[in-house]
Amino acid sequence: xxxxxxxxxxxxxxxxxxxxxxxxxxxxxxxxxxxxxxxxxxxxxxxxxxxxxxxxxxxxxxxxxxxxxxxxxxxxxxxxxxxxxxxxxxxxxxxxxxxxxxxxxxxxxxxxxxxxxxxxxxxxxxxxxxxxxxxxxxxxxxxxxxxxxxxxxxxxxxxxxxxxxxxxxxxxxxxxxxxxxxxxxxxxxxxxxxxxxxxxxxxxxxxxxxxxxxxxxxxxxxxxxxxxxxxxxxxxxxxxxxxxxxxxxxxxxxxxxxxxxxxxxxxxxxxxxxxxxxxxxxxxxxxxxxxxxxxxxxxxxxxxxxxxxxxxxxxxxxxxxxxxxxxxxxxxxxxxxxxxxxxxxxxxxxxxxxxxxxxxxxxxxxxxxxxxxxxxxxxxxxxx
Numbered sequence: 001x002x003x004x005x006x007x008x009x010x011x012x013x014x015x016x017x018x019x020x021x022x023x024x025x026x027x028x029x030x031x032x033x034x035x036x037x038x039x040x041x042x043x044x045x046x047x048x049x050x051x052x053x054x055x056x057x058x059x060x061x062x063x064x065x066x067x068x069x070x071x072x073x074x075x076x077x078x079x080x081x082x083x084x085x086x087x088x089x090x091x092x093x094x095x096x097x098x099x100x101x102x103x104x105x106x107x108x109x110x111x112x113x114x115x116x117x118x119x120x121x122x123x124x125x126x127x128x129x130x131x132x133x134x135x136x137x138x139x140x141x142x143x144x145x146x147x148x149x150x151x152x153x154x155x156x157x158x159x160x161x162x163x164x165x166x167x168x169x170x171x172x173x174x175x176x177x178x179x180x181x182x183x184x185x186x187x188x189x190x191x192x193x194x195x196x197x198x199x200x201x202x203x204x205x206x207x208x209x210x211x212x213x214x215x216x217x218x219x220x221x222x223x224x225x226x227x228x229x230x231x232x233x234x235x236x237x238x239x240x241x242x243x244x245x246x247x248x249x250x251x252x253x254x255x256x257x258x259x260x261x262x263x264x265x266x267x268x269x270x271x272x273x274x275x276x277x278x279x280x281x282x283x284x285x286x287x288x289x290x291x292x293x294x295x296x297x298x299x300x301x302x303x304x305x306x307x308x309x310x311x312x313x314x315x316x317x318x319x320x321x322x323x324x325x326x327x328x329x330x331x332x333x334x335x336x337x338x339x340x341x342x343x344x345x346x347x348x349x350x351x352x353x354x355x356x357x358x359x360x361x362x363x364x365x366x367x368x369x370x371x372x373x374x375x376x377x378x379x380x381x382x383x384x
Contacts, residue, residue, distance in 0.1 A: 002074040003378055004040030005029065005371050006241070006351040011085035013046040015053070019065065026071055028368035033375045042349035043073040043117075047081050047102075050109040059116045066117065073117050075125045075239055075347050078110045079173060084353070090274045090291075094178065097132035099145040107170060108156055115166050123167040125238045125347050127210035130172055130180030131189075138179060147193045150207060154198075157206040171210035171238040176218045176276040176312055177290050183216075183226040190235055208238030212351070213335050214245045217328035218278055218312045220286060223335040231342065239347040240339060242378055245328040246313045250305035251282060253324065259302040261324040267359040268313050269293050276312040314354045315362070316370060318377040322362060336381050350374045 010021035022041070030039040045053070053059045066073065080093050081103070096102040107128060114124045131146055132138065153170055161167050172189075174180045180189060186209060194203045209230060216226055230237055246268055250258050268275065275292040289295040292311055299305065315322060320329045339345055352374060355367055364370035 001346055001348065001382065002040045002072075003348045003375060004042045004072075004074060004350070005375055006042040006044060006077050006349050006353065008044035008077050008080055008084050008351070009353045009355055009367070009371070010044075011083075013048055013083045015045075015049040015058070015062065018043075018045065018049055019062075022066075022069065022071060025368050025371070027069060028366075029372045029375065030070065032369070032372035033379075038070040038072045040072045040074050042075045042077055042351070044077040044080060044084070045110060045113060046083065047106050047109075050106060050113055053113040053116070054109060056116075059113065063117050072119075073114065073124075074122065075127070075349055076110050076114050077349070077351070078107055078126045078128045078170070081106055085272075085356075087272065089272050091133055093274075094129055094133040097142075097146075098129065098149060099132070099142040101149075103129075104149045104153060107153060111157065111160065111168055111170075114168055115160060115164065118166070121165075123169075123346070125169055125171055125208070125210075127171045127173045127239055127241065127349075130174050130178040130185075132179050133177060135179040135181075135185070143193065147197065150194060151197060151203070154202045154206040155200070158200065158202050169206050169208045169236075169238045171208045173210035173212055173215070173241070175212065175215045176278070176288070177274075181215075182219050182221060183229055187229065187233060187235065190233070204234055204236060208236040210239045210241055211237050211335070212241040212243055213332050214241075214243035214312060214314055214328065214351075217245045217247070217331040218276055218310045220278060220280055220310060223331050224338050227335065227338040227342070237342065237345050239349055240335065240345065241349050241351040242317055242332060242374075243314045243351045244317045244319070244332060246311040246315055246322065246325055247308065247328050248325045249308040251307065255303045257324060258305050262296075262299060262302045262305065264323050264325055264359075265292075265309065265311070266296055268311060269296060270357045272357055273354060274312070278310045279307045280310070281307045314352045315358065316352055316355075317350060317374050319362075333381065340382075348378065350378055 277289045277295040280286045
């Protein structure tokens with residue numbers, strides 16, 4: 001098992017800034033989490049950084065530097081392509097799509113980089129976006145191009161393993177509102193658009209799933225049901241992104257507390273990232289909003305709120321409450337229980353990228369301390 005944290009929490013679109021942030025933050029996390037042994041990290045390399053590592057001299061230098069810092073990049077986050085910390089990210093994070101050639105080029109650059117950074121004999125994973133934003137926008141030519149590029153990606157990974165012995169797999173990451181936003185979408189993609197055209201029987205080996213617990217929790221999916229359905233169909237989960245959503249059950253609050261809870265929830269309505277929101281009523285009826293502010297705009301009388309809100313805002317994974325609000329930490333624990341019966345699954349990546357945009361009362365004085373606490377909490381769940 002490898003446990004690391006995703007470095008997309010750090011700003012930095014080029015290799016120089018990537019190294020500076022690893023030195024500033026990851027080294028301090030390591031002191032608190034793994035002082036005597038190398039520590040796993042989930043590297044985020046923006047497109048310019050990934051392209052620069054096509055230079056073998058630069059790649060060797062970066063590998064040597066990581067080894068000196070005792071940081072082990074067993075997995076890469078290949079979802080954000082550009083500046084993930086620009087003033088407004090929102091829908092830009094879904095570009096380029098998987099029907100754009102730039103996405104394929106970026107991903108093969110990441111494969112080359114990961115192969116060059118990993119020790120001999122170690123397998124690696126790369127997470128990637130769930131095709132594009134909004135399935136309703138997809139055209140038949142876009143679906144065809146997406147399928148062709150994903151199959152080409154599998155062949156690229158097959159050649160790498162045949163020529164070098166290195167196993168690397170790319171993991172599609174379902175996200176609310178995207179073309180692949182729940183488990184059913186992922187299963188349909190495999191069954192209808194990939195496996196029927198997989199003449200070499202390589203799709204299941206090289207194309208896997210990155211299961212982001214927060215994303216699944218926002219859609220009120222059962223962690224047990226989702227992971228077992230994947231197992232039954234022979235679709236492998238290559239990586240778990242350990243993440244937690246904001247969740248509040250207004251019906252469980254006293255009427256006079258609901259207005260205060262709504263005000264606390266409104267503090268999470270920040271402008272940089274998209275905060276998809278699902279609201280489930282007691283009868284099971286669920287409404288979906290592509291951003292938190294759109295859900296907040298529907299509220300006329302806070303005292304009459306009775307539904308459960310689940311919001312895509314990655315909060316520290318060790319927290320089970322945020323004032324009057326709750327979190328989906330219980331989903332993480334449920335997920336871990338199922339994962340114990342999945343021997344092929346080796347990679348766990350803590351991904352709380354939103355530390356810097358949390359409401360002030362939930363931030364930590366030093367980012368490294370918060371990340372280290374998350375890492376230690378995750379490890380404790382598997383060793384207790």
